Amino acid sequence: MARFWSIYFMSWAALAVALCLAAPSLGWWFPDTGEAMSSIGRRIDGLFYIILWITSIVFVGTQIALGYVLWKGAVKPAHEKATYSHGNHTLEVIWTVIPGIVLLFIAIYQMDVWAAFRMRNYAPGEIEAIAEVTARQFEWRIRYPAPGKPLMPMPQPDDVYTVNDLRIPVGRPVSISLRSGDVQHSFFVPVLRIKQDALPGTVIPVWFDALQPGSYDLVCAELCGWGHYKMKARVLATSEELFQKWKQEAVLLQADDGIVSTNPQENSAGDQAQTSNP
Amino acid sequence: MPDSLLKSMPFASFAKTADQPVGCGQLQDSWHLAGLLRPLVWGVMLLLGTAGCTPNPAVEFTPRTSTTLLAPNARQAVEHTLLTHFGTPDNLVVWDRLSVIDFGGAKATVESLDAKASSSAKAVMLVTFDNQSHLAKNLRVGAPVRWVSGAREGIQGDRVAAFDAATRQVSIALEGKTSAPAEESQEETSSSSKPVGEIAAGDALVIDDGGLLAQGRVVYQRNCMHCHGSTGDGKGPTAKYMQPPPRDYRDGIFKFTSTQAAERITRDDLMRILDDGIPGTYMPSFLLMDPTEKKAVIEYVRWLSIRGEMEKRITDDLGDFSTKDLKAEYAQGEAAFQAALKKGEKAEPPASITPAVDTLQKDFAEFFETDYQGVVEDTADFLVSAWERAETPESVITPAKARVPDDAASRERGRLLYLSDKTKCYTCHGAQGRGDGPANFEYWKMPSGDGNYPRPGLHDLWGNLLPARDLTRGIYRGGRRPVDLYRRLYAGIKGTPMPAFGGVTLTDDEIWDLVNYVLSVEFTANGTSLSDVESSIKKLPATDKVQVQETKAEKITEVEPAGSAS
Numbered sequence: 066m067a068r069f070w071s072i073y074f075m076s077w078a079a080l081a082v083a084l085c086l087a088a089p090s091l092g093w094w095f096p097d098t099g100e101a102m103s104s105i106g107r108r109i110d111g112l113f114y115i116i117l118w119i120t121s122i123v124f125v126g127t128q129i130a131l132g133y134v135l136w137k138g139a140v141k142p143a144h145e146k147a148t149y150s151h152g153n154h155t156l157e158v159i160w161t162v163i164p165g166i167v168l169l170f171i172a173i174y175q176m177d178v179w180a181a182f183r184m185r186n187y188a189p190g191e192i193e194a195i196a197e198v199t200a201r202q203f204e205w206r207i208r209y210p211a212p213g214k215p216l217m218p219m220p221q222p223d224d225v226y227t228v229n230d231l232r233i234p235v236g237r238p239v240s241i242s243l244r245s246g247d248v249q250h251s252f253f254v255p256v257l258r259i260k261q262d263a264l265p266g267t268v269i270p271v272w273f274d275a276l277q278p279g280s281y282d283l284v285c286a287e288l289c290g291w292g293h294y295k296m297k298a299r300v301l302a303t304s305e306e307l308f309q310k311w312k313q314e315a316v317l318l319q320a321d322d323g324i325v326s327t328n329p330q331e332n333s334a335g336d337q338a339q340t341s342n343p
Numbered sequence: 344m345p346d347s348l349l350k351s352m353p354f355a356s357f358a359k360t361a362d363q364p365v366g367c368g369q370l371q372d373s374w375h376l377a378g379l380l381r382p383l384v385w386g387v388m389l390l391l392g393t394a395g396c397t398p399n400p401a402v403e404f405t406p407r408t409s410t411t412l413l414a415p416n417a418r419q420a421v422e423h424t425l426l427t428h429f430g431t432p433d434n435l436v437v438w439d440r441l442s443v444i445d446f447g448g449a450k451a452t453v454e455s456l457d458a459k460a461s462s463s464a465k466a467v468m469l470v471t472f473d474n475q476s477h478l479a480k481n482l483r484v485g486a487p488v489r490w491v492s493g494a495r496e497g498i499q500g501d502r503v504a505a506f507d508a509a510t511r512q513v514s515i516a517l518e519g520k521t522s523a524p525a526e527e528s529q530e531e532t533s534s535s536s537k538p539v540g541e542i543a544a545g546d547a548l549v550i551d552d553g554g555l556l557a558q559g560r561v562v563y564q565r566n567c568m569h570c571h572g573s574t575g576d577g578k579g580p581t582a583k584y585m586q587p588p589p590r591d592y593r594d595g596i597f598k599f600t601s602t603q604a605a606e607r608i609t610r611d612d613l614m615r616i617l618d619d620g621i622p623g624t625y626m627p628s629f630l631l632m633d634p635t636e637k638k639a640v641i642e643y644v645r646w647l648s649i650r651g652e653m654e655k656r657i658t659d660d661l662g663d664f665s666t667k668d669l670k671a672e673y674a675q676g677e678a679a680f681q682a683a684l685k686k687g688e689k690a691e692p693p694a695s696i697t698p699a700v701d702t703l704q705k706d707f708a709e710f711f712e713t714d715y716q717g718v719v720e721d722t723a724d725f726l727v728s729a730w731e732r733a734e735t736p737e738s739v740i741t742p743a744k745a746r747v748p749d750d751a752a753s754r755e756r757g758r759l760l761y762l763s764d765k766t767k768c769y770t771c772h773g774a775q776g777r778g779d780g781p782a783n784f785e786y787w788k789m790p791s792g793d794g795n796y797p798r799p800g801l802h803d804l805w806g807n808l809l810p811a812r813d814l815t816r817g818i819y820r821g822g823r824r825p826v827d828l829y830r831r832l833y834a835g836i837k838g839t840p841m842p843a844f845g846g847v848t849l850t851d852d853e854i855w856d857l858v859n860y861v862l863s864v865e866f867t868a869n870g871t872s873l874s875d876v877e878s879s880i881k882k883l884p885a886t887d888k889v890q891v892q893e894t895k896a897e898k899i900t901e902v903e904p905a906g907s908a909s
């Protein structure tokens with residue numbers, strides 16, 4: 066019976082490792098291809114994988130040790146007494162110092178990514194904001210400056226508006242001014258590995274980039290009310306050229322006076338940009 | 344009824360009696376797993392239920408108060424009419440009269456029957472589609488089949504068993520039964536599937552009849568019902584948390600349309616609202632919803648709206664048979680009687696209203712024989728033509744002249760118009776556009792003629808308090824394009840005190856001047872203090888300062904609270 070229990074406990078650890086190994090192929094991993102689509106996202110993923118490797122090695126090592134001890138105890142004749150020992154100074158120093166070194170390594174190693182994200186590359190507000198994103202129950206309202214103009218803190222007569230559709234040029238860092246129209250929300254683009262809370266009364270600059278053109282899910286990551294799940298939007302990354310073209314079209318559409326049809330299909334500006342994605 | 348959502352089986356039947364069960368067998372097979380999981384799902388829901396979630400509302404069409412106040416037999420007649428022509432949410436009825444609704448489905452004709460492959464349970468045939476071949480590609484197995492002519496006409500329950508788009512070969516499972524009235528079904532025993540031989544070339548059929556409407560129902564129940572309610576009455580379970588309250592479609596009236604004042608809303612308008620949402624309200628954007636789902640749900644909302652208005656119009660026409668006054672009078676008498684008893688005075692209880700109601704019932708029974716069907720027909724004719732007209736180009740407001748250049752002179756002309764007695768804009772929107780005109784503080788008469796509203800202020804058609812829009816906020820519910828504002832001014836906002844100025848009161852140029860002025864209010868409102876202006880300018884890069892001074896666009900707007908009243 067003792068042998069059964071040692072095998073039983075080990076099988077759970079084995080199952081955990083097997084499931085982890087199978088997870089990417091089962092679709093239980095990061096969304097889409099599993100690869101981050103932003104430069105900082107890739108570095109964050111790098112940190113994640115290093116920590117995953119460290120914890121995996123420790124997990125597998127401790128589980129093997131545990132299994133060995135359990136099995137050894139199980140195969141011992143029942144009448145044989147266990148030896149009692151108390152304290153092993155060398156051993157205790159080893160298992161304190163090694164994890165200490167590992168933790169210190171992680172603490173120092175991650176600082177570079179953190180600094181790149183928060184300080185060194187683009188300190189908050191250092192890149193010109195491309196749009197103001199206002200989270201509200203239960204949608205994302207987005208305001209862009211007119212072509213060739215900077216984003217003003219207050220609405221301007223020639224601003225361009227969209228809902229649930231954040232357009233960005235691909236391949237260069239962009240920044241948004243994130244705010245909330247009511248309660249706390251969170252701007253979360255999983256594939257770009259960007260998550261930032263939106264706080265009422267505060268304008269928060271958030272920078273990120275998209276390495277490839279595409280449509281990336283933008284969701285709210287802060288339970289903000291009964292319609293929280295409705296806050297699904299997209300970040301549409303296109304080439305700089307298409308982005309500017311879209312903006313010009315959006316300006317025309319927004320100035321529509323019902324006479325000169327600037328575009329035969331009023332909603333087609335978005336689809337055009339989307340279909341012309343590589 | 345989460346059960347009905349779990350099945351989420353879109354079907355519509357051409358049922359004479361709508362309670363005829365139309366089998367869901369085809370789809371239920373694929374729900375074996377769900378069947379096993381169901382106890383678990385129920386368990387979790389029970390937990391959630393006890394944790395404070397309100398139980399799901401029943402999926403049903405509820406009658407209007409005015410309908411429930413009709414004499415019992417009149418109410419029965421109205422409800423039966425609705426049930427016959429519209430069905431229930433779980434059993435939608437395709438009513439051919441409603442030519443303005445795209446119910447979905449592909450019309451087809453039998454080209455030839457493959458007698459060898461057919462049996463008494465399955466008919467294999469070649470069909471030709473009536474120029475809806477694009478639909479044919481999307482036909483799904485299990486879709487209901489309705490026979491329009493031939494031997495199986497009137498039989499319902501047949502389903503598509505297999506379909507080959509390339510060869511147009513359809514295999515139909517003959518599961519249908521006749522929907523004959525009770526006395527006839529005695530002759531033909533209950534399982535009256537007719538032999539397949541009776542299907543002949545030339546028989547007309549509709550495959551996946553009502554498919555689009557049924558899909559719309561599923562989308563609606565998932566995304567819209569919790570605010571707008573299953574009936575479209577704006578009384579879904581989350582509605583009570585909302586200010587402004589969700590729209591009640593049952594009057595056929597929508598606020599933000601592109602059409603003339605008397606016209607219904609167009610499909611394009613509904614699509615725009617789905618895509619953009621309505622800023623300043625709880626109506627969110629559904630931009631990313633699947634386009635076919637959007638189309639389906641728009642059709643379903645139009646259908647719900649027609650159903651609601653049908654009920655309203657018929658019930659209004661039957662006003663003579665309403666017990667409303669009788670009941671009110673009785674309640675008054677009863678209150679007086681109770682008050683007298685309390686005081687210890689001698690008093691008579693009010694006379695029972697039963698005899699009066701009986702008279703109403705007798706009158707209605709007569710009316711039913713002679714006129715009722717006519718009322719239903721007339722209402723249907725009226726609604727079909729109204730919704731048909733809305734989709735014609737003539738009903739859409741197109742400015743006759745291009746926008747007047749948005750310059751200081753135009754804005755000034757607009758401002759003077761705004762303050763003039765010709766438009767009286769200021770009486771509601773306030774002299775500075777802050778939505779604080781005197782009309783917001785006066786008592787107004789109710790349209791029903793029952794005296795004044797209990798609270799001071801403007802009200803909409805649905806009886807909700809409706810403060811005039813604060814134009815300094817820069818939130819335009821019906822859209823912020825110049826043409827949107829032009830249409831608001833031209834045709835007013837339906838169901839609200841905002842009047843229509845187009846055609847009569849104002850010329851095109853005058854409307855454009857007003858549009859230019861209204862669009863400028865956000866940026867030039869008198870409330871802007873000098874320090875606001877300075878602080879905005881300080882935040883700008885040096886090169887942009889001049890530009891901003893030119894556009895005079897410095898105003899600190901507050902963040903609109905989501906719940907601000909409309």
Ligand SMILES: [Cu+2]
Nearest residue numbers: 250285289296
């Ligand atoms: Cu949110």
